Amino acid sequence: xxxxxxxxxxxxxxxxxxPATLARGRTKLMTRINSASTSGASTDTQGKxxxxxxxxxxxxxxxxxxxxxxxxxxVVADVVRPMGPGATAEAAEVLxxxxxxxxxxxxxxxxxxxxxxxxxxxxxxxxxxxxNGKEYQWLDTEKQTMYVPANRDDEWxxxxxxxxxxxxxxxxSKQYVDRIxxxxxxxxxxxxxxxxxxxxxxxxxxxxxxxxxxLSRDPRALLDDIYQKTSGKGQSVDGEALVFIADxxxxxxxxxxxxxxxxxxxxLIPGVTVTDEQxxxxxxxxxxxxRVENSSHFRQDIIIDPRNGLPLGERQVLTEPRGTxxxxxxxxxxxxxxTVADTAP
Amino acid sequence: xxxxxxCGQRAIHSVSTDNEIIRRSRDSPEVFGELYxxxxxxxxxxxxxxxxxFAADDVTSxxxxxxxxxxxxxxxxxxxxxxxxxxxxxxxxxxxxxxxxKVLKAAVKAASRESVADDSDRIAARVDAVVATGRIARTLxxxxxxxxxxxLLYAWADLTYEGIAQAMDVPVGTVRSRLNRxxxxxxxxxxxxxxxxxxxxxxxxxxxxxxA
Numbered sequence: 001x002x003x004x005x006x007x008x009x010x011x012x013x014x015x016x017x018x019p020a021t022l023a024r025g026r027t028k029l030m031t032r033i034n035s036a037s038t039s040g041a042s043t044d045t046q047g048k049x050x051x052x053x054x055x056x057x058x059x060x061x062x063x064x065x066x067x068x069x070x071x072x073x074x075v076v077a078d079v080v081r082p083m084g085p086g087a088t089a090e091a092a093e094v095l096x097x098x099x100x101x102x103x104x105x106x107x108x109x110x111x112x113x114x115x116x117x118x119x120x121x122x123x124x125x126x127x128x129x130x131x132n133g134k135e136y137q138w139l140d141t142e143k144q145t146m147y148v149p150a151n152r153d154d155e156w157x158x159x160x161x162x163x164x165x166x167x168x169x170x171x172x173s174k175q176y177v178d179r180i181x182x183x184x185x186x187x188x189x190x191x192x193x194x195x196x197x198x199x200x201x202x203x204x205x206x207x208x209x210x211x212x213x214x215l216s217r218d219p220r221a222l223l224d225d226i227y228q229k230t231s232g233k234g235q236s237v238d239g240e241a242l243v244f245i246a247d248x249x250x251x252x253x254x255x256x257x258x259x260x261x262x263x264x265x266x267x268l269i270p271g272v273t274v275t276d277e278q279x280x281x282x283x284x285x286x287x288x289x290x291r292v293e294n295s296s297h298f299r300q301d302i303i304i305d306p307r308n309g310l311p312l313g314e315r316q317v318l319t320e321p322r323g324t325x326x327x328x329x330x331x332x333x334x335x336x337x338x339t340v341a342d343t344a345p
Numbered sequence: 346x347x348x349x350x351x352c353g354q355r356a357i358h359s360v361s362t363d364n365e366i367i368r369r370s371r372d373s374p375e376v377f378g379e380l381y382x383x384x385x386x387x388x389x390x391x392x393x394x395x396x397x398x399f400a401a402d403d404v405t406s407x408x409x410x411x412x413x414x415x416x417x418x419x420x421x422x423x424x425x426x427x428x429x430x431x432x433x434x435x436x437x438x439x440x441x442x443x444x445x446x447k448v449l450k451a452a453v454k455a456a457s458r459e460s461v462a463d464d465s466d467r468i469a470a471r472v473d474a475v476v477a478t479g480r481i482a483r484t485l486x487x488x489x490x491x492x493x494x495x496x497l498l499y500a501w502a503d504l505t506y507e508g509i510a511q512a513m514d515v516p517v518g519t520v521r522s523r524l525n526r527x528x529x530x531x532x533x534x535x536x537x538x539x540x541x542x543x544x545x546x547x548x549x550x551x552x553x554x555x556x557a
Contacts, residue, residue: 003481003528003531003532003535004500004528006477006478006481006535007481007496007500007501007531008500008501009478010452010478010481010482011394011448011452012394014390014393014394015390016386016389016390017385017386017389017390017393017401017405021389021402022385022386022389022405025381025385025402025405025406025409026378026381026382026385028406029377029378029381029406029409029410029413030374030375030377030378032410032413033374033377033410033413
């Protein structure tokens with residue numbers, strides 16, 4: 001018997017997982033990942049087979065940023081580049097004004113040993129199917145604070161409140177959540193050098209300064225680049241381009257000149273309008289510009305503080321009812337605020 | 346993102362490859378459960394072998410949650426998601442290094458107890474197996490974590506060199522050198538290397554272990 005055979009026999013008496021353990025794990029997993037932003041699966045099935053649900057993109061700030069980074073290397077030759085009139089005149093004015101204001105707003109400067117502190121409040125839709133096939137929907141809120149050290153190779157700290165169920169549209173869903181999440185979520189803290197919260201290999205999950213530097217500050221070139229980076233994703237090239245811009249802005253690390261270029265690029269996207277002049281997000285007021293995605297019935301908004309051009313956050317709003325959620329429900333939103341901290345917890 | 350007509354359908358029982366499941370779950374989260382159904386039990390067993398049931402419970406559910414959070418980073422050209430999942434599980438198992446050390450320590454202890462107790466009247470094969478296990482456990486315990494992870498992904502998770510390279514995000518050459526190093530240490534500890542040589546030279550077995 002050789003060394004490998006001996007090793008293979010070691011602890012080979014350990015049996016498979018008890019079915020009950022696996023079943024419990026599955027329920028837990030599915031509860032946490034099912035999101036109303038794609039729960040269209042149930043509502044869209046009836047008679048609308050050709051309609052894709054909204055793609056699921058809300059998981060965490062990081063995952064999304066990682067996705068944005070990962071598609072960066074893909075170059076597709078035959079990208080359709082809409083050269084239409086772009087946003088409405090009104091939206092273009094809002095965006096161009098915001099660009100002018102934001103470039104004058106000083107970015108936080110992180111000195112050696114200090115941290116960029118990115119506080120966000122995130123709302124996500126959740127959905128679950130119980131053992132009888134009945135579907136429930138609700139909205140969860142999670143507060144997060146990420147501490148990014150001046151030297152990215154140092155340890156990052158990410159405080160998360162866990163997803164707290166906050167909004168219900170029917171009593172059945174509330175009862176379901178009370179039943180399966182009796183104790184509520186637990187807050188937890190993740191740590192990792194270079195943002196590798198999940199171990200080696202998970203480092204590059206947040207836009208690095210070199211990535212941010214690599215993006216063009218020329219609005220047209222930037223938008224063309226975004227079309228290329230998002231090629232093949234989303235329901236439409238224009239919709240996905242705006243989603244990309246919203247995703248990048250909500251990381252909270254975009255420098256002023258790039259923010260300005262992103263706003264101006266958004267002004268070039270056909271279908272972008274002012275969607276809400278008095279938008280309120282998590283108690284903060286701003287102007288929302290956005291674009292309706294007809295094929296999947298949601299609207300992507302970016303909410304901007306007109307006083308300084310800073311992005312307050314972004315949201316996705318239903319343009320037709322979904323399950324128990326009425327038209328106008330924001331099935332996901334994120335607000336973000338970036339400051340500097342001397343220390344991390 | 347994707348425009349497949351089946352996005353909204355519940356029929357997810359067709360035979361699909363892992364990458365197909367992952368591609369579809371990006372649009373329809375409920376499909377992701379299929380990946381769990383496929384692989385949760387092997388992840389669990391692997392984790393249980395390394396660090397016991399309690400750790401396995403945690404590592405299994407966390408592995409799939411992390412996989413879900415990193416779904417968009419999955420390389421859709423890869424049909425088999427096991428290397429990816431084992432890679433995540435390997436990282437998560439590091440949180441349970443104390444439990445793993447305990448498991449290995451228990452195996453070492455069991456071996457020394459057995460070899461003393463049955464010294465006079467032993468059932469040779471069984472005792473030797475236990476003794477060998479004790480030596481392996483001790484070697485694993487002393488080995489660099491990264492070598493141990495590589496070795497166990499090979500021997501217990503049945504990943505190929507390429508699979509381990511994907512799981513640990515290192516070149517295949519690195520996997521090969523880590524495996525060589527780990528196996529050399531293991532063989533030295535088991536004295537199998539010496540055995541192999543003496544067997545050829547002398548046509549008989551060297552000392553321990555007898556069941557070699």
